[in-house]
Amino acid sequence: xxxxxxxxxxxxxxxxxxxxxxxxxxxxxxxxxxxxxxxxxxxxxxxxxxxxxxxxxxxxxxxxxxxxxxxxxxxxxxxxxxxxxxxxxxxxxxxxxxxxxxxxxxxxxxxxxxxxxxxxxxxxxxxxxxxxxxxxxxxxxxxxxxxxxxxxxxxxxxxxxxxxxxxxxxxxxxxxxxxxxxxx
Numbered sequence: 668x669x670x671x672x673x674x675x676x677x678x679x680x681x682x683x684x685x686x687x688x689x690x691x692x693x694x695x696x697x698x699x700x701x702x703x704x705x706x707x708x709x710x711x712x713x714x715x716x717x718x719x720x721x722x723x724x725x726x727x728x729x730x731x732x733x734x735x736x737x738x739x740x741x742x743x744x745x746x747x748x749x750x751x752x753x754x755x756x757x758x759x760x761x762x763x764x765x766x767x768x769x770x771x772x773x774x775x776x777x778x779x780x781x782x783x784x785x786x787x788x789x790x791x792x793x794x795x796x797x798x799x800x801x802x803x804x805x806x807x808x809x810x811x812x813x814x815x816x817x818x819x820x821x822x823x824x825x826x827x828x829x830x831x832x833x834x835x836x837x838x839x840x841x842x843x844x845x846x847x848x849x850x851x
Contacts, residue, residue: 672733676718696747746808759832775824
């Protein structure tokens, strides 16, 4: 039995979970509502403030989906109660970030600025303090979407291993390499 899939999900007060006939799970909470379509073989049971995921057999496919859907639903419950945050940092001379509503204007050392449209489900803000690297804060209730957007912004200029310049997560550690002169 999957250790992740077996663990029950505790439902906080104010969170309601509905399972439709087409196996679509709807989680409603104080911060919003999320939906997820799950495989027809996997069953979801809600009893006395706990949610359990049950798989029919020990087939490889069912074992894989068991832990996956438990993690996805747990993230949905966390999202509608607390929400998720990601913070990105721009490291490099002249790198700038500014936002006007959902449009993010990034200056990342290219010959042109990059205009990135953030989905309306997420809240974006930028912070530029003197003497510190510019920061981009992303907030939302959908962990998958938040991670996808943060990864896309990071991919516009990944941290390089020699000077560490680029867009990185604020808690990311970039391992630096020795340059050409290190061998002499």
